[in-house]
Amino acid sequence: MSRIRDNYENSRCLKIKKWIDGEVDLLASGVEIEAPEEAKEAALPESDLPNPAWQPGMRRPKAAKRRRRNRDGRDIRYFRRIYQLMSVFLCLAIIFILLWTVSYLPAFGNAGNPDNNEVSARYIESGLQETGAVNIVTGMILDYRAFDTFGESCVLFIASCCVLVLLRIDAADGDARARKRLREADDRVFEPKNDVILQRCACVMVPLIMVFGIYIILNGHLSPGGGFSGGAVLGSGLILYLNAFGFKETERFFTEKVYRRVTLSALTFYCLAKSYSFFTGANHLHSGIPLGTPGAILSSGLILPLNICVGLVVACTMYAFYTLFRKGGM
Amino acid sequence: MRFFEMILLLSLIVCAVSVGLTKDLLTSIVIFMSYSLIMCVIWVLLQSPDLAITEAAVGAGVTSILFFVTLKKIRAIRREGRHEQDKG
Amino acid sequence: MGAPLFVNMEETISIILFGIGFTMLLLHRNLIKKIMGMNIMDTAVYLFLAVKGYINGRMVPIVVDGIQDVSAYINPVPSGLVLTGIVVSVSTTALMLALTIRLYERYGSLDLDEILIRMKEEERP
Numbered sequence: 052m053s054r055i056r057d058n059y060e061n062s063r064c065l066k067i068k069k070w071i072d073g074e075v076d077l078l079a080s081g082v083e084i085e086a087p088e089e090a091k092e093a094a095l096p097e098s099d100l101p102n103p104a105w106q107p108g109m110r111r112p113k114a115a116k117r118r119r120r121n122r123d124g125r126d127i128r129y130f131r132r133i134y135q136l137m138s139v140f141l142c143l144a145i146i147f148i149l150l151w152t153v154s155y156l157p158a159f160g161n162a163g164n165p166d167n168n169e170v171s172a173r174y175i176e177s178g179l180q181e182t183g184a185v186n187i188v189t190g191m192i193l194d195y196r197a198f199d200t201f202g203e204s205c206v207l208f209i210a211s212c213c214v215l216v217l218l219r220i221d222a223a224d225g226d227a228r229a230r231k232r233l234r235e236a237d238d239r240v241f242e243p244k245n246d247v248i249l250q251r252c253a254c255v256m257v258p259l260i261m262v263f264g265i266y267i268i269l270n271g272h273l274s275p276g277g278g279f280s281g282g283a284v285l286g287s288g289l290i291l292y293l294n295a296f297g298f299k300e301t302e303r304f305f306t307e308k309v310y311r312r313v314t315l316s317a318l319t320f321y322c323l324a325k326s327y328s329f330f331t332g333a334n335h336l337h338s339g340i341p342l343g344t345p346g347a348i349l350s351s352g353l354i355l356p357l358n359i360c361v362g363l364v365v366a367c368t369m370y371a372f373y374t375l376f377r378k379g380g381m
Numbered sequence: 382m383r384f385f386e387m388i389l390l391l392s393l394i395v396c397a398v399s400v401g402l403t404k405d406l407l408t409s410i411v412i413f414m415s416y417s418l419i420m421c422v423i424w425v426l427l428q429s430p431d432l433a434i435t436e437a438a439v440g441a442g443v444t445s446i447l448f449f450v451t452l453k454k455i456r457a458i459r460r461e462g463r464h465e466q467d468k469g
Numbered sequence: 470m471g472a473p474l475f476v477n478m479e480e481t482i483s484i485i486l487f488g489i490g491f492t493m494l495l496l497h498r499n500l501i502k503k504i505m506g507m508n509i510m511d512t513a514v515y516l517f518l519a520v521k522g523y524i525n526g527r528m529v530p531i532v533v534d535g536i537q538d539v540s541a542y543i544n545p546v547p548s549g550l551v552l553t554g555i556v557v558s559v560s561t562t563a564l565m566l567a568l569t570i571r572l573y574e575r576y577g578s579l580d581l582d583e584i585l586i587r588m589k590e591e592e593r594p
Contacts, residue, residue, distance in 0.1 A: 127582050138495035146488035153480045154473040160525035162540070167524065171544045179532050187530040187542070188431050192549045203553045210560030217567040267434065275430035275531070279556050283438035290446060345532070365556065369443050372563045376450040376570070390482040397489045397509050406501055413505055420512055427479075427523045429548045432515075435555050444508065444562055451501065451566045455573050 183342030183351030184272035193277075193354045193361075197325045200278075204321065204361055207368045208314055214372060220379035246295070253295035260288035268362040272351045278358040282365025289370045298378070305370065307380070314367050317360040324353055386426055393419050410448045417441040479520040486513035500569045500579050504562060511558045515551045522547030 157164045174191055184190030192200050268281030293301045343350030374380070396416040403409040417440035424433040474481045486509060493506025522544035530545040569579070576584045 127586065131582065135496060138492070142488055142492045142495065145491065146484060149484045149487070150474065150481065153477055153484055156473070156477055156480060158473075159477050159479060159520065160523055162524050162527075164521075164524075166521050166547075167544050171546050172539045174545055175530065175539050175542050176537055179537060185532045186431075187532065187545045188429075188548045188552065191545055192552060196549065199553060203557060206557055207560050210564050213564050214567045217564075217571055275529070276434050277431065277552075279552060280431065280434040280438055283435065283443060283556070287438060287442045287446075290443075368560070372443070372447060373450065376447060376454060376563075376566070387478065390478065394482060394485060394489070397486055400505055400509065401489060401493045401497070401502070406499070409502070409505065413508070416509070417512070420516070423516070424519060427519055428527070428529050428543050429519055429522075429551075430529060431548055432519060432551055432555070435552055439555055439559050440512070444559055447559075447563055447566055448501065448505075451570060454570055455579070458570075458574060459577075 179345055182354065183345055184354050185345050185351075186272055186274065186277070189272050189277045189354060189358070190351070193272075193357050194352075197357065200357075200361060201321050201325060204318060204364045207364060208318060211368045211371045211375075214375050218375045218379050249295045253291055257288055257292045257295075260284060260291065264288060264362075264366070268358055269348065269355070271358040272354045273346065273348065278361025279365055281358075282362035283369060285362065285366035286369025286373075289366065290373045293370075293373070298374075310367050310371055313363055317363045321357060321360045324357065382426070386423070389419055389423050389426070393423070406452055410445060410452070413448070414441050414445040417444070480517060483513045483516040483520065486510075486516070498580050498582055500572070500581060501566075503581075504565050504569070507565070508558065508562060511554070515554055518547045518551050518554075 174187055174195070178187045178190045179185065182190035182194040184194070264281045264284035266281075267276035267284060268278060271277035271281065289301070289305070342352050345351070349355070393416065396412055396419060400409045400412050400416065403412060417436060420440065421433045421436045424430075424436060490506045490509030490511075490513060493509065494503050497503055497506065524543045527543045528541060530542040530548070572584060573579060576587045578584055578587070
């Protein structure tokens with residue numbers, strides 16, 4: 052008898068019953084939300100919130116607070132149960148409707164599908180003569196749809212500005228709080244410095260990654276790649292270098308001033324190079340630069356400089372994200 | 382080739398489900414990285430090498446690095462908070 | 470419904486991935502897991518778009534040997550769209566992760582419910 056009871060207590064049936072009663076959350080039961088030690092501390096009644104930003108002035112008598120917390124917690128638990136059921140239903144309904152739609156779509160890989168229309172035919176047939184780019188995708192995104200790409204570079208710039216606003220630590224106001232945050236953000240104390248394996252590997256890898264990134268950017272109109280992918284490769288190379296040798300080495304050539312100058316000049320050049328078509332009646336651009344022979348590296352007019360601009364913006368943005376996350380500044 | 386693609390697509394689903402069900406955040410980030418790499422191979426099979434290069438550099442590289450740094454940052458903040466509790 | 474779904478295998482898989490990502494976004498309480506679910510939804514949409522541009526037995530849209538026939542290359546339009554989308558998804562991910570770090574600094578938790586409870590407590594006089 053007791054064995055059956057043990058089985059029941061370990062079975063899924065009881066777990067599902069508990070989940071329906073709202074006692075356990077199957078999805079989040081063991082997910083790391085707080086540290087395990089702190090979870091144990093939180094089980095004790097006197098434990099405090101492990102929060103550095105928690106002000107002592109906000110504290111109320113603990114019993115009232117706990118009661119209030121429990122009430123809030125119960126409300127949220129009820130809400131959570133209904134919410135989970137509703138969201139499961141919603142997801143299943145969405146998947147069902149979308150799959151039903153997919154079953155009416157035209158077959159995969161068929162040349163007669165309606166999305167293979169005259170737009171792509173035009174790009175393929177006259178793209179080489181009009182843009183000079185051998186890679187039709189690059190010719191499309193940097194010549195026919197250049198404003199789209201410009202907007203996207205601006206999106207990257209704006210995103211890095213927002214991350215800067217959120218994560219920047221101003222060292223100028225020297226009160227204790229800012230100094231504490233600065234020390235907290237300077238998390239190099241927790242990592243092994245001068246890791247020999249990492250440094251030796253970086254000595255070999257970083258030049259190769261850099262050369263590969265530059266190759267991808269410069270060959271964007273001839274082979275697969277272009278500004279976006281090459282810029283991301285360059286940015287990852289910079290991040291690897293930073294990880295191996297620390298901030299002191301990278302700050303010799305990449306500071307906030309360099310970031311601002313490079314990004315602004317690249318975006319301004321892009322803007323000026325493409326936006327004068329508004330003065331010529333917004334028709335197709337003739338940059339005046341000869342298109343050259345298709346396949347040569349100095350060909351296809353403005354595409355090569357624009358590729359370099361996009362690559363610089365992407366590389367700087369990736370590196371800026373990383374340094375802002377690491378230490379709250381560049 | 383179709384068979385290979387089928388295997389890749391199925392492993393994509395396996396990766397996505399296990400990202401959702403893994404308890405440890407670090408493990409789920411690593412699985413997410415492998416998800417991006419499988420996606421990169423699928424794009425080579427779908428004849429778009431531009432997307433494959435971008436996904437390999439951006440999806441598997443930079444996004445995962447940002448997740449790792451966020452995790453490290455959160456642990457550093459937590460350690461700092463506990464340190465201060467011990468002192469005070 | 471079964472046979473077309475198997476023929477359009479890639480589209481079906483991308484819809485399922487979208488559903489998995491959406492479920493993660495709704496059901497997980499951990500903020501980092503939510504962001505991952507959002508990323509999975511992103512890639513599912515990109516997979517759907519890129520599959521729509523594929524044509525059986527044709528080449529990458531890079532002009533080889535001067536052949537400029539439509540019947541030789543796949544559709545370049547979805548590739549261009551997805552290429553811009555991938556890079557934008559990184560910037561949105563970075564922005565969301567920065568917001569997560571700020572929330573953790575303020576409330577000391579990654580759990581959305583916990584954060585909501587603490588916000589309520591602080592609003593009370």
